[in-house]
Each structure stands twice: as C-alpha cells, then as structure tokens.
Amino acid sequence: MNQTVFLTHAVVRRQLNGSTELKDRNTDRLSVLCIETIADLFGAGMPCTNVPLFFGSAFSSLKSLHEFNAVCEQNGPNTVSPGKFPNAVLNAPSCRAGIHHGITKPIYNLSSGTASGLDALELAMMHIRSRECEHALVCIAEEPSPLAERMGQKPDFICGSVYLSAQPAAASIDMTHTGPAYGTAVTVPQQSTDVAVDLLNALEAGEDVMQFWYDCEDRMTGLTIKTTGRGK
C-alpha cells in the first residue's frame, strides 16, 4: 500500500536577507535565495535536514550562464572567471544549496517550464509514497533576467521550499492527473513557483480540504491538501 504523504511546512522568500555567511563568495543570487529559503524552512524545525532535494526551475541558472557567456563573447574566453563557471551549469542553485546545508542525499534537478515546480513536488511525493525516502525537500526557484524577458517571460525573484514527510504533519497532500470535475476552477500557472505559494497559502488558511487545479505543459494536475489538525 502506498505511503500517505504529509505536507509539513512551506516557506516562500522573495528577497535576500543579506546576512548569510557564504562558503564561496562567487555564489550567484539565485543560489543564495535558495540557501536562505531552505534555511527558513529548516529553522522552523524539520525532523531531518539531510534529506533528498527535489529542485524545480524553468530557467534555473540561465541568467548566470548568459552573463558568463557574455563576458566570454565580449572579452574573450581567457577572461572569464573560473570561480563563476560553476554558476553557469544548470544544477548550480540546487547544488550550492545542498553544499551549504550539508545535504549528502541525491539532488534531483528538473526543468519543465511552468510545470517545473509541480514536477519536483510530484517526484518527491512519488519517492515518499513508494517508501524510497521518509522525508523530502522540494525547492522551486526562478529569477528575472534579460534573457527570460526576451523569451516573453518575467519571472519574479522568488524561491519556495516545501517539506514533505511520511510522518503525520499539518496536512496530507495528494496529486492526480485525471482531470477536474466539470466547473472546477483551473489555474494556468504564470511561473513554476506558483505551486509553492499555493501550498503556503493552503497551510496558512488551514481549511479542512483545499484543491488546486493547474493546466500547464500539456497536462492537468490536481493537488488536494487536507488538514490533519497537527502541527499548527
């Protein structure tokens, strides 16, 4: 039988607090935002902090990649900063966060446009459901950039972190792709982090049952959050 997945806590951060001591001064802003958001989450007292990390982002470090490449293009390949090269690799934000928080478990990076957050959340839920892990950290982050703007998109500077667990917590969470009932309100997410904001709102609202339907990246996704009465 599948393990029930519980939603323990969610946080959303839209700016840097500026006081984080970084191990590497070359760390890019998006990575710092991820580090700080996860710190917020862990600071709320999660049962375990060395857990698998599921990271979703449509753009991830494309801004840093573009900036690194622009230096290469304008000033030559021999002028790029070797310390900033890791920021140009697409797993930079999640791995920098993992390194900062001492995570030795797998770090799964997923990129699927506005569904990136939903995919990261679903994959984490699959892992708990199948008892592959007991706890999971989901991190979803985006940042604005000239490149994204050229693509006609204006993501916020935002990171959401969600803690999932097999241990009973504030709410249970379930996901389906079977499609909503007739007349159900369906959201077209503007960016991948929307789901983290919705989960935070659901936890804060504390209603018995909340449902969200998303229509993105060619499929319907339904999320059901049921309050358990624990952990308020």
Place this chain on the structure above:
Amino acid sequence: MKEIIITGMGVLSPAGRTLSGFWDTLLAGEAVYAPIAEFVKDPRYRVKIGARIDRQSLPLEKHGEDVGLSAQFCIYAAKQALKDAGLDLSGIDPGRIALVVGTTMGEIDAEESITKTCCSGGQPDAALLRQLPTGQITRTASLALGISGYRYTVPGACAASNYAIDLGKKLLDWGYADIVLAGGVDVFSHVAFAGFQRLLSLTPDLCRPFDKKRRGLVVGEGCGIVVMERAGERRDALPYGTVCATGLASDAYHMATPHPDGDGEIMAMNLALERAGLKPEQISYISAHGTGTSQNDATEATAISRVFGHSTPPVSSIKSVLGHSMGAAGILELIASLLMMKHGLLIPNRYLEEKDPRCPVNLLSGNPAPCRVRYVLSNSFAFGGQTSSVVIGGAE
C-alpha cells in the same frame, strides 16, 4: 518487483552514429578528438582540441523551429534505440511511454547563438528563444516521437545520465510507465570549454585517465538513449542487460572540487552495490568516470580502492577515446559497458603509459581484454558534488 531490462540503445557521438560504428571506434581505440578549426588560429584558446560531431554530415531531420540541437540529438538517438529494441509504438498507449533525459548545459547551442547576437547589438532569432528553455529538450522530443508519458529534463551536470537512468527505473518500478526512453545529451559548448580552460582542466593533447602524466579532460558532445522496460512484459524483447540498481549521493563539499577522501563517490558506489544485493567481488568491471584530470582520477581511484579493497575489478575510462560528452557521458559509458558484455571484451584505458601511483586500482591498458562480464559498475560524478553509480547485469 520485476527486473528492469534494457532492450534497445541509440548513440550519436563523435565515436559513431550507430551502435556498430560506436563499438568499432572503441575497439580501434583511436581518439576521436582533434583540433577545432575555429580555435586553432585564435590565441585566446590555449587549448585547441575537442570532440565534435561533423555538423556537415549530421543526419538530423527537421522537426520544427522550436526544436533545438540537443532535442534533435535526442530524437535521433531515441529513434535508433526504438528501432534497435524492435518496438512498434503504434500498439502502445503513448501516455505510458516516458522520456527522461539528463543534460549539463541544456540547449546551449541556442544560448550561445543568442548571446553572440545580443553582444553584437542584434535581435536574437525568435525560434532560438523558443528553443532555449531547458525543458524544451524532452517537450519537443516527446512530441516528435509521438509519446506523452512522463517527461523529465534532468540538469544533473555530468551525473545527469545516471540520474536519468535512476528516474527511468523508478518510473517502471513504481508503475508510472511501461516503456522508458532514458539517456543524456549535450552538444559542444563554448561556455563549458572556456570555463574548463580557465579552471586549467583541459588537456592540450591526449586524454589519459589515471596516467601519471595526465593533463586534463577533452570537451566533447553526444547523446545516448536506451529503451528500458520491465522484464517479461514483451515477448519479443531481447535484453542487452538489466539495470540492477542505482546509487545517488552528494558530497556536500565544493561546486568544482571533489571531496578529497572521495566521500560522495564512496557513498554512491556502496549504495548501488547494496541495492543490487551484490558484494564488491561480484563486479566484473568498473566503467570509471575517469575524466583525465589530476584531481578527479586520484579521488575516484582512492574511492574505488576503499570500496573494493586491494583487489579491484578491472577499471577503465572510455573518455580517453571519446573525450567528455558532459551530460551524455554516463549513458554512452553505460552503452559501451553493455556492448562489452555482449562482445565479451573489456575496452582498456587508451594512452595509459605510466600508471599514477595515486590511483591504486586495477587499470586496464593495452588491447581489449577478453572477459566474461557479469556485472558492471558505472560511475558518473559531477559539478556540485553530485555522485552516481549504476550497476548493470549482463543478459543471461
């Protein structure tokens, strides 16, 4: 739980565009990297060599303007893998066929073209901008292949392929898919080349993994896709081998430098062995990450010796022939390992002249060695401290 078998494989690499061509190149053992024309006369490139697929004769179909070069590589390799598996997709629910592709740099060809245009004050082509989002790789490839199951683009740097295999296995084990196409892709990246050049990680001549005089890696490109399915569900499926287990970990140490004691590597290898239910002595061969850089090879060899003891299985890295195809490296090495099992031959480390005493493992050199290969452990380690090992077993 049913075994997960690999029934089809497809490659697109400077070492070959077919399985037989790829195998022949590995057997011949001649490096496929060479001076890159645009770098030769440019003094800003200290290193001139790379492993590239000849673009002029690249047999890629047009799949619409939204399809970037990485996605095109995937479509090419996936079609080859499906044909190799003898799979007719028309009789299968497309929603039960998943596509999982790992990558280091994503649609970097589009990014580099866009940046070049922006830096010269121009307006980038709208089609390139549509190709650029990393998720477009599996989105457009799924559309071109006519499949609609789970699709994951996995930016896991140089461990990306093994992450894709891990996720593909889980989708099958947990019943979310009936067929999974999994692999990795990266096209040649000037950004990666410039970055590695500045990190002093590139060799100016030959890639010599585990050699005392090794000087670094060679930036390459390519794509590999395998067809994964549950054993016993398709009568005409002829497996190359089984995916016994995966081991994924992180070393939580540094973005570009492995933990000096190989902690992450050891965790990944131990986890893969434990999950496969195998003892170290049951492994016939280790396909090393073996990039040819001083630090990677010494750390990996130390980690292998700590997991396997003084008597390690034979170890080699085909990067000595292919260069480092980044996100595709892991899958091309897995495919090479399955071909070694099929042919009963181990491909040695090429250009290994003097073994580095800091690499205390059983390094294969010389000619391909006949061997009954039962189980292989394949390593891929990445920027960000992502470490991964996959254990595969030969077909009975």
